[in-house]
Amino acid sequence: MTQWMVGKGIDRVDARLKVTGKADYAAEAQVPGVVHAAIATSTVARGRIASLETKEAERAPGVLAVLSHLRAPKLPGIREKTTPQDRYLQLFQDDRILYNEHPIALVVADTLEHAQYGASLVVARYETEPFSIDMNAEAPRAYAPPNAGPHGTTDSHRGDVNAGLAAAKVTVRQTYSTPTEHHNPMEPHASIAVWQGEDRVTIYDTTQGIFGVRNKVATLFGIPKENVRIVSHYVGGGFGCKGSPWSYVALAAMGAKVVGRPVKLVVTRPQMFTLVGHRPHTLQAVALGADGEGKLTAISHDVRSTTSRFDEFVEPSALQTRMLYACPNVSTTHRLVRLDIPTPTFTRAPGLSTGTFALESAMDELAYALKMDPIALRLKNYAETDPDTGKPWSSKSLRECYRRGAEKFGWSRRTPDPRSMRDGRWRIGWGMATATYPATQRPASAVARIRADGSALVQAGSQDIGTGTYTIMTQIAADALALPLARVRFELGDTLFPETPVSGGSQTAASVGSAVKMAGLAVRTKLAEMAVADPQSPLYGRPVAAIDAEEGSLFVKGNRARKDGFGDIVKRSGKLEIEARVDNQEKEDRKRYATHAFGAQFAEVKVDEDLGLVRVTRFVGAFGAGKILNAKTAESQLQGGIVWGIGLALHEHTWRDDRSGRVTTRDLADYHVPVNADVPHIEVITVDEVDPYVNEVGAKGIGEIGITGTGAAIANAVYHATGRRIRDLPITLDALL
Structure with a gap:
């Protein structure tokens, strides 16, 4: 059998x-005759290159070519976008500087060390212009983008939110913020470009989308896409930053075309903080209204997020608010604030990781205002069908996720009052939140x-x-x-x-x-x-x-x-x-249904009463995500999402110098991510869920749902432990002292 x-x-x-x-990652592809390239970047945030001195670099040992706006192939497709993942690239087509560490030159040399040394010899003089990296200062000029990412309209409205808030017995009106964050996969971005003649190229690239890279390179160089081959056998993590073609790919191809040899270009760790996207800064105003029994009467969720001055990316943080709870009156909006920064991009669970922090923190605040158990409040407003579209769910096991997660965590032993649980000098807090992510095919x-x-x-x-x-x-x-x-x-x-x-x-x-x-x-x-x-x-x-x-x-x-x-x-x-x-x-049956995965997140934290140190000491996540295709890799993915949620809540924050616009947290010594000591035992529960409509294999996808709700569960646990409601991530000890 x-x-x-x-x-x-x-x-x-x-x-x-x-x-x-023996797994061959992009930078390890065995290509005969390969030479190396290094990128030199600007030291100012906005302006023009007044002069560029490259002679010292050109005379340096082993240097084969120096490309810049003074000497670079003109690219016919520089202003074209081929997919929603596309970004406008910086490829030496003019003298403009759009952000600090904007590429200004590419040095190609016989060895990596010679290329890096040559890049250090490139000297630029700039005509600077005033710049701004301050979201609050630029907020009055926020504007409505054409959509909220690939899957949502910019705004949504159903019912009458003002009337719903006016009719509420209890309301919560607060603003929550999440900072700029960077992906930092273990493998840095890298490409090896090999031209075969004038109009045919093979590129070994570290990417989440080989066909997107193919189409972008073909468009940029004006060659048939059939003449572009992209190879990417293994990728050492992506999390969204490798989902779009970035400048380094085309720069490797340009360098190879100019010198007539294969060129390898590996982005340095500091350059990964400027050249390959980030999670944008968000400010989210949430208003909730409920009657005396906890039934929601209105929800309002207004999101502002940052984008670059020259391109557009939307963090769709209000999308889950449209569908997660049954409520007759709901309004959501998305607005963008332009800054002199690189273009943001997709970061694990874009929109929903930041949006569930705001919404689920507000739901916790509402539960306390109502003196109601947080799970009971969510069950009171359980959506039996998708409130946004009116469609039935293809499947939904959220009730079972609440039940099994709470049982495993021991939620019934929680005493509801803040500061009511402790272990010696440590205050103990228990918090929970709902997780969700769309099931796309x-x-x-x-x-x-x-x-x-x-x-x-x-x-x-x-x-x-x-x-x-x-x-x-x-x-x-x-x-x-x-x-x-x-x-x-x-x-x-x-x-x-x-x-x-x-x-x-x-x-x-x-x-x-x-x-x-x-x-x-x-x-x-x-x-x-x-x-x-x-x-x-x-x-x-x-x-x-x-x-x-x-x-x-x-x-x-x-x-x-x-x-x-x-x-x-x-x-x-x-x-x-x-x-x-x-x-x-796409499976035809899907069109009649709303397709989402759901989950329930439970966090225990301990907070040092004197020092404000926060430790996550237990975590349980229960998920209904259709057919689990491999129990082992599924557990790994869900745990990994929760680990990143710990980073979202307590660690990650990219800082830029207000005086220069330059990222100052430019390596993993300064940009903090969770390490082993920060991560407790994580218990993952998967609820058996048969979904005959979602797709032919019945799976909903689990790479991102694990991070959703995690930040809010931890923030809610911190409130339970301390009585201090922290609405701005990350939660650092200075916020609790």
Whole structure:
């Protein structure tokens, strides 16, 4: 009998390659004759380059070329955007300076050390202009963008919020803020560009979206996209900053074109704080109204977030407010404030990680004002259907998440009064919040091949950004093909493979997984059609509908004695392999339903009464996220999201110098992220959830939901411990002293 693989917590199929150092990340691709490049950046935040001295750099040992606005190829597609993930790039097409550490030159040399030394010799003189990095100062000029990101309208209104607030017995009106934050994946951004002639290029890139990079490079250089190949076999973390093509990719390609040799460009850790995006600063005004029983009468959520002066990115922090709770009167708005900074970008659970902090903190404040248990308040306003669209949920297990999370955490033992629980000098606080993230599916393609030896090769041009995509796709393919796991090879990370969407928005498992499943089933059907039409097959003459498969063989349902092996069918065909390609679209049933994953987050903190130190000492997260494809990698993803939520709540904050606009937290010594000592035991619960509508594999995606609600759960626990309501993240000890 076939042993079904989907759902099992099997080890990663690429684990041995990674732990032995054989996994080839972008900067490690073996390219003959490769030379190196380094980027020189500006020291002012706004203005023009008055003069640029590059002669010393050009004469430096090993330097092959110095590119700048004085000498760089003109790019015909510099002002075009190809996808919603696109950004306007800084590629030496003029003398403008748009932010501090704007690229001003690229030095290409025979070694990395020579390139870096050459870049240090580039000297610029500037005509500076007044700049601003102060959100509050620029707030009067906030404006409404055309939309709130790829998935939402700028504003939303239902009912009459003012009337709902006026009718409320209890109201909460507060403003919450989240700071600028940076992704800092372990692997820095890197590219190796190799030109084949004048109009054909291969780029090894660390990216969450190989096809987006392909399209951007083709547009920039004015060449057919079929002439651009992007390879990205392994990615050492992305979290959103690798979801868009950035300047360094095109600069590597420009450098390679100029010197006529392959060029490797690795972004330094300090440059990752300016050249590849960030989570923007938000200010969020939330107003809640409720009757005496806790029933919400109105919700208002107004978001201001920062963007660059020259481009546009929206942090859609009010989207969850439109659908999370049943309320007749809801208003949400998004406004942007332009600053002289680099363009922000998607950061793990964009909008919802910051937005759930504000909304779920306000819900906690409302619970205290009503003298009501925070879970009871949420259950009182439980949305049985999507309040925003009116559609039924494809599935929703949030009630069970509250129940099981609370039971595991021991929530019933909580004493509700602030400052009522302690352990010696440590004040103890318990807090909770709701988690949610949309379950997205995008068109994706895959090809499955059965070979003459009975093994399978499945390919899709996706990316594995450390989440376990290689593994879950192998599991899905094995089940669809009815083959043992060891007989299936899954390949990704190459634009020569069938096209798939960006690995972001928690959509890869749903989108690519569905395409892989359908391709596997399609090639199985093709084999069955061949077998029943072949007089040499034991299945000859049987209807295709009567054929099933297990362990690499087809058989007649109800009669396993009549079998025909996959490899035998291929051999008799005279072909080396049989293949089927599927271009899968969004599941039609989805359109009738609202599709979201949900969860409940529970945090315990201890706060030193004298020093204000905050320690997260326990955490429980319970999630309903459709079919869990691999129990082991799923637990890892959900725990990882919670760990980042700890960073969101207590650690992460990018600082810029008001005098220069320059980032001062420019490495992992100054930019604080959680380390082992900051992370307690994290208990993850996954609620069994069957969803026949969400997509062909029934999965909702779990890469981002773990961070949503976590910041609020910790902030709510800090209030319970101390009686101090901190509405500005991160919660540092000075805020509690």
